[in-house]
Amino acid sequence: VLPFLFSINVSADLGVTEEFIERFSSLPSYTDVGLSPDGKMISVITKMPDDKKGLTIFDAEDLSLINTITLTNDEEIAGYYWANNTRLLIQVGYYDKKDGRGSAGEFFSINYDSTKPAYVFGMRKGNNKTNKSVLDKMSAGYVENILEDDDRHVVISAYPFAKSNTGSFVTSIRLNVYNGQQKKLGKSPLAGGQVRTDSKGVPRFANGSDSDNNIVTMYRASEKDDWEVLSRTPYGEGEVFPVNISKDGSIIHMLDSTETSTYQLKKINTTTGASEVVFHHPKFDAYPQIIDDVVMGATVNPGYTQAYWFDIDSPLQNSILQAVHSFNGNIDIFDTKEVGIVALTKARDKAILAIRDSVSSPKYYLYDMKKGQMKYLLTMWPEIDDAGLEEEIPFNFTNSDGVVIHGYYTRAKDQPEGQTAPMIVIPHGGPHARDSWGFDPDTHIFSQAGYAVLKVNFRGSTGYGKEFTKLGFGEWGADTQQDIIEATEWAIDEGIADAKKIGIYGGSFGGYSAAMAPMLRPDLYKS
Secondary structure (H helix, E strand, O other), X not given: OOOOOOOXXXXXXXXXXXXXXXXXXXXXXXXXXXXXXXXXXXXXXXXXXXXXEXXXXXXXXXXXXXXXXXXXXXXXXXXXXXXXXXXXXXXXXXXXOOOEEEEEEEEEEEEOOOOOOEXXXXXXXXXXXXXXOHHHHHEEEEEEEOOOOXXXXXXXXXXXXXXXXXXXXXXXXEEEOOOOOEEEEEEOOOEEEEEEEOOOOOEEEEEEEOOOOEEXXXXXXXXXXXXXXXXXXXXXXXXXXXXXXXXXXXXXXXXXXXXXXXXXXXXXXXXXXXXXXXXXXXXXXXXXXXXXXXXXXXXXXXXXXXXXXXXXXXXXXXHHHHHHHOOOOOOOEOOOOEEEEEEEOOOOXXXXXXXXXXXXXXXXXXXXXXXOEEEEEEEOOOOOOOOOOOXXXXXXXXXXXXXXXXXXXXXXXXXXXXXXXXXXXXXXXOOOOOOOOOOXXXXXXXXXXXXXXXXXXXXXXXXXXXXXXXXXOOOOOOHHHHHHHHHHHHHHHOOOEEEEEEEEOOOXXXXXXXXXXXXXXXXXXXX
């Protein structure tokens, strides 16, 4: 779907240059920061001079460069995992300046120093007379379990390329990261879904759909037990899916929206069968916070992220919260920064933390838990000067149907309170997705060019419970667009937007909305 196009006069007198736009519209220099299991090396996907993605390895002690791994021809590194202290499993991606980026679910493994390379899974395996299975030729692989206590294997889910009328069935495979040898662990009993394994790599949960388009979750107590239906609900009427299985398999945490509109976080004892709701918010979906296979809290997202920490006697949790507290005066509401754990050592003595807000590029720190020390590592977009960027501010209003609609607005550069500015509305894609608070380069390009920016989580968006999502079913061209229009009118009424200078821009479903809303209200949106 093509976005609705409009003209923007981008000039130096509006405070933005072509160089500024180029920096903000480029891919980030660094993504996917990782840590070797022993904590001796830091890894990061790096944008190379040819715009392809490589993997750079640093010494964790002094941050000196150890190695840079790149792939040949049109191949690049789409993702990676530390299989052990020296071995990396790399997801192969493809990059073309005209066609963009893609991946076929192939995996390549290599040591951190570029020794012992091996193509271990994918459609090309077997070209050099190694064993080749039908799964390799006809499936895309995705890592399901890194198997922390097994240095030679991971568990991957193989999704067939060919799809039957009833959907495809994923197969779980134990994959040797040195030679690509496989052991099939079984096929999912459900079509079109995914499998969740325990700490030993045994498939224990399966999610998918049946022939009547019901959402189904199945469970088995062990590798030898039969699969049993845990829940079966019509599409849109809620779902149950696991979010964590404790290392010993005795405790399972699940999200359940079959009995309530928003997700309940449930804790189930697999020995006794006892179940309890450990967290539920009546207005917003809960998202569990998991550290070291322990559910330590939950977050909801009404605007800024709100965190609720459980009373768990865990030295690791206490150490992490201490680190969070060093960045926030109030650790329960991250109204200035959001702190996330992106990597942990096997000994749980070091962690990489990502620090995010809406006015600066995400930054990464190495946290030494024993020493209680934090060390700056890198910034995702180091080329971006974030001085003077405008804060993204949550808002909500009640629409003409009595439904509360949430969203975010950003003022134009140096826009005073009470003074209007031209405004760009950016509807999100999906439509069953949502906008969240955070750093968005597109927003800052428009803001620095003199435009306020408005984002709307219209009816049909996720994060506000199934009933809110269902309000968007069959309403993509009607109620969904009405929410975008009324949010625009809200911004005018609040003195944020100049009613005569409003444009709308988007991609995917946002592109459809950028075309549809002006058809409904040509007087409101100007080209």
